[in-house]
Amino acid sequence: MSHAGVGPRAIMRSAAFLTAGALAVSVLAGCGSDDEASRPLAGQDIAAVSRDKVTDGGTLRWAVDRLPETLNVFQADADAGTTRVAQAVLPSMFRLDGNGQPVRNPDYLESAKVVETEPRQVVLYKLDQQAVWSDGREIGAADFAAQWRALSGKDTAYWTARNAGYDRIEKIERGADDLEVRVTFSRPYADWRSLFSPLYPKDVMGTPDAFNDGARRKLPVTAGPFRLDKVDTKAKGVVLNRNPRWWGQPAKLSELVLQAVPRDQRATALANGTVDLADIDPADVDRIDRAAQGSGGAPLLGAGRTSAKKLRDVALEQGFPADQLPEGTTTRKKITTYLREQEALRDVEVRKSLEPAYTQLALNGSTGPLADERVRRAVARALDRKALAKVVLGPLGLPAVPVGSHLALSGQPAYTDGSGSLGSQDAAQAQSLLADAGWVPGGPITEKKPDKAAGAPAVKESAGGDGTYIVGQDDKPPHRATGDDPKDSEERAAQPSASEGNAGGRRQGQDGPQHTDQHPPQGGAPGAYAPRGTAAPAVASGPLAKDGKALTLRFVLPSGPGSESLRAVADQISQMLDKVGIATEISKVPDDSYFRDHIASGQYDLALYSWPSSAFPATDARPIYAKPVPAADGSLNVEQNYTRIGTDQVDQLFDQAVATLDEDESRALIRKADSRIWAQAGSIPLYQRPQLTAVRKNLVNAGSFGFRTPLYEDMGFLKKGAKAAPGPSGD
Incomplete structure (x- = not known):
C-alpha cells in the first residue's frame, strides 16, 4: 500500500x-492489549512550509508509471495515476490524516454525522455553501444519489469494480435545504466515512454510458483546486490546471502534469529536468546520494579533456556499472553523459517515509x-x-x-x-x-x-x-x-x-x-x-x-x-x-x-x-x-x-x-x-x-506523504530566500 x-x-x-x-479464544486474547497505543513509524517528509513561502505559479511535472487507462476510480482498470487525478480535481468528503484515520474535509463539508440509528442508520451531510462544480452548479443530493445508484450493484449495466458500502444504502434525499444530504442505510454500516470519496458529478454517474465510457479520458465537470485540461496520449501526460471556480485556498501551482516515466528512466528524467518529482527505487537513492557527495561539490567533469582513466575512476565512484566500462569512444560518451547527469542530480534530494x-x-x-x-x-x-x-x-x-x-x-x-x-x-x-x-x-x-x-x-x-x-x-x-x-x-x-x-x-x-x-491427511489437531x-x-x-x-x-x-x-x-x-x-x-x-x-x-x-x-x-x-x-x-x-x-x-x-x-x-x-x-x-x-521520493530541492509541500492525503493546493516552488524545514515533517 x-x-x-x-x-x-x-x-x-x-x-x-x-x-x-484453530486456537482457542483464551490463547488469542493474550496477544495484545486493545488499549495499546501506536504511532506511525515514520512521519511524512515533504519539506513543509507555510503557503506564504511558496511561489505563485509554475509547473510541477510528477512521474507516474503509466498514462491512466481511465479517470473513473470505480472501474477495474483504474490505477495510481487515476487516484492522483481524482484527488486533485474531485470532491472527497473525508481524507486521511497522518495516522491514516479519516477526517472531515472542510473544503466540502461543514459537518457529517450519524443523526439516527433506529429504525435505520441515517447520516446527515451538511455541505460547504460555496461548494460548486466547475460549471457553476451546486454540489448536492443529486450527485450523491447518482453515485449511489451507479455503485449499488443493482444495475448491471454499470461496469463497476466494487460496491462495498453503497449496497447498504436504502435511499438518499435532500435535507432541510439544498446544502443538506440525508443518506439512509438499510443495514448498519460502520465505514460510512469511506463513501463519496471521491464524489463524481451526476453527469458521470447518471447513465451507464457516461460511467463506462464517458469518464475514461474526459472529466468536463470537476470540483477541486485543479481541473482537467487534457489527456495527452502522444506526450503520455495528464495536464491539470488551476480551477478558477475553486472556493478554497487557491492552488499555488498554475499547472500540474502527471508524466508517464518508467522507473528505470526516472533518474535521467530528473537530471534533464523533464520531471520534478518521482517515486524511485533504492538503486536511484544510492545514485542521488553519490551525486551529492561526489568530489566535494566540485564538477565531476574537468574543464578540459579528462583522461580516460580519470573518467573511469570518477564514473565508478559515481555508481556507473563496472560491466559497462570497456575501452572505446561509445563508452566514453556514455560515461560523460552519466557524469553530466550526476552533476544535475545535485539539485535533487530524496525524501523518505x-x-x-x-x-x-x-x-x-x-x-x-x-x-x-x-x-x-x-x-x-x-x-x-x-x-x-x-x-x-x-x-x-x-x-x-x-x-x-x-x-x-x-x-x-x-x-x-x-x-x-x-x-x-x-x-x-x-x-x-x-x-x-x-x-x-x-x-x-x-x-x-x-x-x-x-x-x-x-x-x-x-x-x-x-x-x-x-x-x-x-x-x-x-x-x-x-x-x-x-x-x-x-x-x-x-x-x-x-x-x-x-x-x-x-x-x-x-x-x-x-x-x-487432494490434500494430504493432516493428522492431529490443526495447528x-x-x-x-x-x-x-x-x-x-x-x-x-x-x-x-x-x-x-x-x-x-x-x-x-x-x-x-x-x-x-x-x-x-x-x-x-x-x-x-x-x-x-x-x-x-x-x-x-x-x-x-x-x-x-x-x-x-x-x-x-x-x-x-x-x-x-x-x-x-x-x-x-x-x-x-x-x-x-x-x-x-x-x-x-x-x-x-x-x-x-x-x-x-x-x-x-x-x-x-x-x-x-x-x-x-x-x-x-x-x-x-x-x-x-x-x-x-x-x-x-x-516510500522513496526524489524531488527538486526547491519543491515544497511535496514528497513522501506517508498516510496523509496530499494537499495539492499547497504544493509549489520555494520563493527565493525562503527556507524549508529540513527532515521529516511531524504529523
Whole structure:
C-alpha cells in the first residue's frame, strides 16, 4: 500500500490478509492489549512550509508509471495515476490524516454525522455553501444519489469494480435545504466515512454510458483546486490546471502534469529536468546520494579533456556499472553523459517515509505441503522478521520494525501487534511442527522431475523494493462473492476444496480451472505442536521427506528491474527455511505474468507481494480473508484471498465489525479477527514498504506523504530566500 487519501479503495486498498481459527479464544486474547497505543513509524517528509513561502505559479511535472487507462476510480482498470487525478480535481468528503484515520474535509463539508440509528442508520451531510462544480452548479443530493445508484450493484449495466458500502444504502434525499444530504442505510454500516470519496458529478454517474465510457479520458465537470485540461496520449501526460471556480485556498501551482516515466528512466528524467518529482527505487537513492557527495561539490567533469582513466575512476565512484566500462569512444560518451547527469542530480534530494502498505510472505494453503497448517506454522516460526525488515529498510535509514498486524499499520487506530498468536522465531518449535506433520530428515526420496509453475517461462534457482508487487495497483482482483458455511467453526481448521479454478472464475484471463491434488491427511489437531517430548534437532541433519517426497516449496518472484530488494529478502527467507529442513525452489517470472499466472491462479507455494493499508479494514480486508466458496461452474471463488485459506469465524468477525457503530467495539473485533488470521499462518506480514521520493530541492509541500492525503493546493516552488524545514515533517 504510493497511496494516500480515503478514496478509491479498489486501487489504494485491496487488503492482504488471511484467516485463522484453530486456537482457542483464551490463547488469542493474550496477544495484545486493545488499549495499546501506536504511532506511525515514520512521519511524512515533504519539506513543509507555510503557503506564504511558496511561489505563485509554475509547473510541477510528477512521474507516474503509466498514462491512466481511465479517470473513473470505480472501474477495474483504474490505477495510481487515476487516484492522483481524482484527488486533485474531485470532491472527497473525508481524507486521511497522518495516522491514516479519516477526517472531515472542510473544503466540502461543514459537518457529517450519524443523526439516527433506529429504525435505520441515517447520516446527515451538511455541505460547504460555496461548494460548486466547475460549471457553476451546486454540489448536492443529486450527485450523491447518482453515485449511489451507479455503485449499488443493482444495475448491471454499470461496469463497476466494487460496491462495498453503497449496497447498504436504502435511499438518499435532500435535507432541510439544498446544502443538506440525508443518506439512509438499510443495514448498519460502520465505514460510512469511506463513501463519496471521491464524489463524481451526476453527469458521470447518471447513465451507464457516461460511467463506462464517458469518464475514461474526459472529466468536463470537476470540483477541486485543479481541473482537467487534457489527456495527452502522444506526450503520455495528464495536464491539470488551476480551477478558477475553486472556493478554497487557491492552488499555488498554475499547472500540474502527471508524466508517464518508467522507473528505470526516472533518474535521467530528473537530471534533464523533464520531471520534478518521482517515486524511485533504492538503486536511484544510492545514485542521488553519490551525486551529492561526489568530489566535494566540485564538477565531476574537468574543464578540459579528462583522461580516460580519470573518467573511469570518477564514473565508478559515481555508481556507473563496472560491466559497462570497456575501452572505446561509445563508452566514453556514455560515461560523460552519466557524469553530466550526476552533476544535475545535485539539485535533487530524496525524501523518505514509509508507505501505507506492507510486504508479506504469502503461503498457498490450497495444495501441497502448505495445505497442512502445521507446515505453514513451521514456515512462520522459522522466520526472523526483524532481520528481514533490516534487509530492506536498514540501508535506507528507515525504522526496521516488523509489521504486527494484517489489518492496520502502526499509527492507525485499529493497530495492535497480534503476532503473539503465532509466536516468534523458534527453530526447535518449527522442527517439532514438521515432525508432527510427518516430515522427517533422511527419509527415502522418490526422484521426480519438478513441474514448472503455470504461465510464462521461469528462471529457476536452487535458493534464494523494494520492488514488491502491490496487489490492487496494476492487476485488478476479481469481483467479490459472498457465502458462508455455518458448519465451520473456530475450533476446526479451514479445509479448502480439493480442486479450484482461477481466482474469481475467468476474470483474470486464464484458460480454465486449474485442478489440484487432494490434500494430504493432516493428522492431529490443526495447528497443534508436537507431543511433549518429541525430539527436534537444533539444525536439520538433512532434507526432510514424507511419503517419498522431499519437502521443497516453490518460491515465485518477479524478475523485472526494481525487484532487487525483494529478491534479497527471498534469499534470506530461503536460508532461514533451509536451517529447519525446508528446501525452496525459486522461480523468477516476468512481471506481467507474476500476479496473473501465479498468484491469482494459485501456481505457487511461497510468494512476496504487498497490500495497501486501509482506513476501513472491516470493509476492505474481508474479501481478502473471505472463506473461499464454490462457484456455479464448480471452481472455487477465492475473491481476493490468494492464499486460499479461510473460516466462517473470521468472516463473521468482519461482518460484526462493519455492522457496529461503536468505534471501540468495531476496532476490538478487527483486532480479534487479526489474531485468528495470525494463528492460521496463511500470510506473514514482514515490513512496511519504504516510500522513496526524489524531488527538486526547491519543491515544497511535496514528497513522501506517508498516510496523509496530499494537499495539492499547497504544493509549489520555494520563493527565493525562503527556507524549508529540513527532515521529516511531524504529523
